[in-house]
Amino acid sequence: MIKFKDSINLALDHSLRSNNRLICFGLGVNDPSRFFETTKKLLEKYGENRVFETPTSENAMTGIGIGLAINNYPCVMMHQRLDFFLLAMDQLVNNAAKWHFMYGGKKSVPITIRLIIGKGWGQGPTHSQSLQSWFAHIPGLKVVMPSLPSNAYSLLIQSIKDPNPVIFIEHRWLHEISEKKINKKKIKIGDCQLLSKGKDLTVITYSLSTIEIMNLKKIINKSGINFDHIDLLSIKPIDYKSIKKSLLKTKNLLILDSISNPICSVGSEIISLISRDKDIKLKNTPSMLTLPDISTPTSFYYTKNYYISKKDIIREIMRLTNKQIKIIIDRDLHDVPNPKFKGPF
Amino acid sequence: MKKVSFSKLKKIYENSLKIRILEETISREYKKNKMRCPTHLSIGQEIVAASVGILSKKEDYFISYHRSHAHYLSKGGDIIKFIHELHGLSTGCSKGIGGSMHLIDLKKNFYGSTAVVSSSIPIGVGLALSKQLSKEAGVVFIFIGDASIEEGVFFEALNFVILKNLPVIFVCENNSFSVYTHLSKRQPRGRKIYKLVESFGIKSFFANQSETIKMINTINKVISFSKFSKKPAFIEIKNFRYLEHCGPNYDDNLNYRNNREISFWTKNDAVFILEKYLVKLDKTFNHKEFKDSFIKFVNRIFRKIYMNNKPNKINLKNFVYKKA
Numbered sequence: 001m002i003k004f005k006d007s008i009n010l011a012l013d014h015s016l017r018s019n020n021r022l023i024c025f026g027l028g029v030n031d032p033s034r035f036f037e038t039t040k041k042l043l044e045k046y047g048e049n050r051v052f053e054t055p056t057s058e059n060a061m062t063g064i065g066i067g068l069a070i071n072n073y074p075c076v077m078m079h080q081r082l083d084f085f086l087l088a089m090d091q092l093v094n095n096a097a098k099w100h101f102m103y104g105g106k107k108s109v110p111i112t113i114r115l116i117i118g119k120g121w122g123q124g125p126t127h128s129q130s131l132q133s134w135f136a137h138i139p140g141l142k143v144v145m146p147s148l149p150s151n152a153y154s155l156l157i158q159s160i161k162d163p164n165p166v167i168f169i170e171h172r173w174l175h176e177i178s179e180k181k182i183n184k185k186k187i188k189i190g191d192c193q194l195l196s197k198g199k200d201l202t203v204i205t206y207s208l209s210t211i212e213i214m215n216l217k218k219i220i221n222k223s224g225i226n227f228d229h230i231d232l233l234s235i236k237p238i239d240y241k242s243i244k245k246s247l248l249k250t251k252n253l254l255i256l257d258s259i260s261n262p263i264c265s266v267g268s269e270i271i272s273l274i275s276r277d278k279d280i281k282l283k284n285t286p287s288m289l290t291l292p293d294i295s296t297p298t299s300f301y302y303t304k305n306y307y308i309s310k311k312d313i314i315r316e317i318m319r320l321t322n323k324q325i326k327i328i329i330d331r332d333l334h335d336v337p338n339p340k341f342k343g344p345f
Numbered sequence: 346m347k348k349v350s351f352s353k354l355k356k357i358y359e360n361s362l363k364i365r366i367l368e369e370t371i372s373r374e375y376k377k378n379k380m381r382c383p384t385h386l387s388i389g390q391e392i393v394a395a396s397v398g399i400l401s402k403k404e405d406y407f408i409s410y411h412r413s414h415a416h417y418l419s420k421g422g423d424i425i426k427f428i429h430e431l432h433g434l435s436t437g438c439s440k441g442i443g444g445s446m447h448l449i450d451l452k453k454n455f456y457g458s459t460a461v462v463s464s465s466i467p468i469g470v471g472l473a474l475s476k477q478l479s480k481e482a483g484v485v486f487i488f489i490g491d492a493s494i495e496e497g498v499f500f501e502a503l504n505f506v507i508l509k510n511l512p513v514i515f516v517c518e519n520n521s522f523s524v525y526t527h528l529s530k531r532q533p534r535g536r537k538i539y540k541l542v543e544s545f546g547i548k549s550f551f552a553n554q555s556e557t558i559k560m561i562n563t564i565n566k567v568i569s570f571s572k573f574s575k576k577p578a579f580i581e582i583k584n585f586r587y588l589e590h591c592g593p594n595y596d597d598n599l600n601y602r603n604n605r606e607i608s609f610w611t612k613n614d615a616v617f618i619l620e621k622y623l624v625k626l627d628k629t630f631n632h633k634e635f636k637d638s639f640i641k642f643v644n645r646i647f648r649k650i651y652m653n654n655k656p657n658k659i660n661l662k663n664f665v666y667k668k669a
Contacts, residue, residue: 023478049478055508060467060501067471070456073478090498094461095468101664103449103457104440108667139665163667 002182005175007149008038011156016046024051026078036175062091065111074110082115083126096165097140108163117171120335121343124298130259133266135167136236142166143235147210150183158189171208173337192239198226200321202246202253206232209256223325247280255288258308262290284320304334349565358619361395364415370643375593380431382444387415389587392615393518394419396564404483406454408469411446413458416488422450428646435656463496470502473511484512484571492523494538506577507546514571515579524590525601539581547579554584555613585610
């Protein structure tokens, strides 16, 4: 069995080994917990010149990464929470995203920025934001959000090899997700994965929502509902061709955008694309499940009805397919990825 | 400390004269509405860039901010591509995509200039780290203004430079204004920028551009310090821009600057001070020929553009991402 966090570690190890100019840095990279165990043994193998701790200076460190990257030192920069990276928007948006463009293609910026999104255990307003649609809005950036160990492995390697800035977003709850073994097949940035096939409905997921629907697949299938499950993997570029292909068949859409707030979200972008496409005629109005337009509260009691639950998903699928699903009794606590998880972050 | 030699001083003079001629030509021609981008001219401040350009080495890198014409030109940045860039032509140094505020000439190790205040500082620091990692010779000159000291990223970057002992020389041109806002409204009275910076643990220097020869020697001292001690350094240079913050005109009719200050700086014009000094040292010193031929060269570039000012078509989409 291999966990998501180990696949990230393997991809970093592979990349550092195959490119001796690659640099990795961030607060916590070499700390005792080794960045949620994703950077373990890298310091020992590649030394402190290539794998180093940084001052708590998100903005400058991003610029320093850009300076390295434009002078032939590709970088992986990492933040244990996405929220802290907001201090670096000037460097990301004004420089990393535009350097190749604004000097007429003279230099590109091969930098990969790993951002971790938190959820549950009271992560609250400033430890749980998932702002993939912010980043996707900026020309010049790519946004990648893996869901399983295999695609995380392949996509991290591809992101590092990419000559452009890539925002690589990991949901903290994915770190303990495991697969029997890693499938090392190359996945191109911009390609989605079709994880199951069916004619009743198209369900689009990414990152953690992929796991949420996979956990329900058996129950749904048992009730005679079969669906195309599209795991986006890449938010930008987005694989619209595959989405369209599926919708021409199922004519029925649920977007599980469950880690995101609703306004200008990945889900609303997909709905915008299909509503402007004259070939697509849906049976139902397209559906999307998101968080409310409210920041994440901290309290266990307040988050209970804040996150999208299994019940919410089942109910929506019953409505869209007009079929009954045997309602499950959900005994899982809503604020932990597994019963062993005791935070703190 | 050895004083800067006559031949070097002569080169600095020619370098600053070139910049002034170019900038004055841009100021004049701007009114033809062919250069359609925000343009921050360096007139009055040329000598700092001109000195660093001559006293630094080819392998040193420059990185700069919005008022970067002088820095680009002093490093030997391609003049034709520069003027084409201002005209938005695809033959410009940034293919007309960047304009006046986004200049680059990698052949000359001018790594770029960009508009947001202090935004280019950490990039210069990253370039210095790349030099340190590859054990490459030379330092990175990071040009900044007095307002850079008001941005957090400057201190973040400074901290890292000192922490890693990176080959960086900060050149802070203090012209007292951030657009129209005087330093006294932005920083506490009596603060000395170079003293503040020094307290972080970096060797810092100060010079006043109106004492031109002394300033040139101080810049030389900073460069020698960096070379021999292998440590980063900071220099603050007090100077003054003649024209408006952005655009081709004088704007002192707006009365945001003190008359005494304006007349002090125009009376103590650094390019003329240096010229007089050179004549004093060598009665035969004559720059007329140099000046005339350079003016001709510049005028020819503008004329050619006016004769045929259509850019080649480029597909902007091809510049958003580099192809993998």
